[in-house]
Amino acid sequence: MQAPRGTNDILPDEIKTWRQLEHKAVEICHRFGYEEIRTPIFEHTELFLRGVGDVTDIVSKEMYTFKDRSERSLTLRPEGTAPVARAYMESNLKGIPQPVKLFYIGPMFRYDRPGAGRYRQFYQFGVEVFGTNAPAIDAEVIVLALDFFRSLGLSDFALHLNSVGCPDCRQEYRSALQNELKDIVSTLCSDCSERFDKNPMRILDCKIDKCKEATKNLPSILDYLCSDCSAHFEQVKLLLNKLGEEYVINPRLVRGLDYYTKTAFEIISTVGDTEQAIGGGGRYDNLVSTIGGPDTPGIGFAVGIERVLLAIKESDAYPIKGPTLDVFVAKAGNVPDYEVMPIIMDLRNAGFSVDMDYMGKSLKAQFKTANKKDARYVVVLGEEEMQSKEVTLRNMTTGSQETVGLKQLAERLETT
Template identity: 50%
Template sequence: MKAVRGTKDITPDEVYKWQYVESIAKDVFENFGFREIRTPIFEHTELFIKGTGETTDIVQKEMYTFTDKGGRSLTLRPEGTPPVVRSYLENNLSAEMPVTKLYYIGPMFRYERPQAGRFRQHQQIGAEIIGSSSPYSDAELISMYLHFVSKLGIEDVKLHLNSVGCAKCKPDYNLALKDYAKKHFDSLCETCKDRLDRNPLRMLDCKVESCREIFASGPVILDYLCDDCRKHFDIVIKSLNMLGLQYNINPFLVRGLDYYTKTVFEVTARGLGSQDAIAGGGRYDNLIEELGGKPTPALGFGSGQNRLIATMEAQNTPFADPPVTKIYIAPLCESAFPKAFEIAFLLRQKGVSTEIGLDGRSLKSQMKTADKLRAKYVVMIGEDEINKGFVTIRDMVSGEQEAVDFQIVIDVLTKK
């Protein structure tokens, strides 16, 4: 039996990397005033149809949807924002404070072709600011993410920015884009032809080179922004300049979700080839109202933890050292097990990382195990030790050994 295609086990030898990235995320996000939220991994399918967008590739092609025994249509969450918004509304989090800042870490599920840095179950790290229309919130969110990847040690990071306008100015651009696309209709790929009437902005996200060349000479959305969207985007840019953060304005960046308004951004890094995006996000000022709440401005991002780790590995970025066992206790005879078990229990109560050999193997075999665990000290207890009331402690670095009386062994080991 093997793991399902598109999924990946995270074994004990690798899990410390995930714990390290998550710990940095929590430290940085909480330093910026964000609080953690945890939502169920499955939701009513309607949440994603309304929230993510019925015409998106996610809803059309990539969701894991099933009918439960009660006849309800449920979906494993493909992204984090709609569940967080649903929870925000259901639990009335707006009553706690006018601006709610949340972050989450958890698995997402999308049925897509597995490739480097892309899985059908992937771990996502994300953050949302709900209740603020200020462009400074956009800059705060972006700067927080860049600070996070900087703390991870990821290099060659690039920030790509755009504004997709609002309900006031986006229709004019959509019309201009559709008129332009119709002039080149025969040269468009089938996907762009399908998107022309259903979701014209998504044509700009096409990966087919011939389509990209066509739209590179087409109308630019920044030329169609209303005064409010233009002012908002200008302040975001000025704020990033003030913070000394570099960016690239990409007028064809639209992101793959229908709910975005005004600022959108993407972060890329060297290491994953063509699949170099490690995060994406933007503002979604209409989403909360569409999901049944009052008109509430909001913004957020999602970052694939799988991609972050793959990028760090490709760049040879060091992770924190994996946890080590400080003490390994090796009972060498049947009569040694009670004392070995007692010592292990007392050390663990004092917070000392301790492992014990409970399977009666030879000293040589147990020493190999201790070495694999990178134990600093091995406590050996054989018949001679039991009869004389002491243990033998071996320093695994120097190889030196000392005999320590049962009465003081806990104090000696906790001070090492």
């Protein structure tokens, strides 16, 4: 038996790295005043049809949708923003002091073509803010994302920034795009041809070379922003400038979801031969109302954890190591487990991570096991040690060793 295509097992050695990365995310979110939320793995399909948009690639091609035994259509969540918006509305979080600042870490599911850092079950860290349209919160969300990457030792990345306007100014831009595209739409890929009528802005997001070349001279949405959207974008840029953050204005950045308004951004990894987005987001002022709630501005981002880990490995930026084992207890001779286990449990109850041999290995082999487990210390317990109530304590880093009384063992370990 094998895992389904596009999924993978995260093994114990890798989990150490994941835990460190998740710890950094939680630590930074708490520093910025964000609280954790956890939403269901699956939602009613209608949430994504209405919230994400039925002409997006996610909804039209990539969702895992099924019917339960009551014939209700359910979908494994392909992204985190719509579920958090639903929770905000359903739990009446509008009734608490605004803005509501939330973060999440968890698995998402898309029937996508598997590749480097891209899976059908993948994990995202994301933040969402509801209740304010202040440009300052846009800047804060962007800086939070950048600080997260910097905390991991990453430096080879670039912030791409754009405004996708609001429904009012986008309507004029949509017409301008269709007018420019009408003579060349037949030369574009099938997806772009379909987008021409439904959402021509998505053509700017096409990754196929022939489409990018054919559309390189299309007008910029920044020339069509209404006064409100333009003023908002100028404020976001001003705040980022004041905070010392560098960015690239990218008029082709429209993101892949229909709910975005005004600010849109991506963080692009420049490690290796190809550039790849390792995170991105933007403002979605109409999302809550689209799924049936009150008018509520919002903004957020999501980071693909697998892509971040890949960038870390490629840049050799952050020597992520999980916690090491404090003590490995090596048995010498025929010391029975019922004599050893109480000593181990006393050390565990004192707060140390402790393991022992369960395979009947020789003392030499047990030391090799301790090395593989990256144990800081080895405690040797033999018949003589049990009689004398003293053990041999070896420092696995320096190779030095000493004799310590059993009653003083925990205290001695605390001082090292």
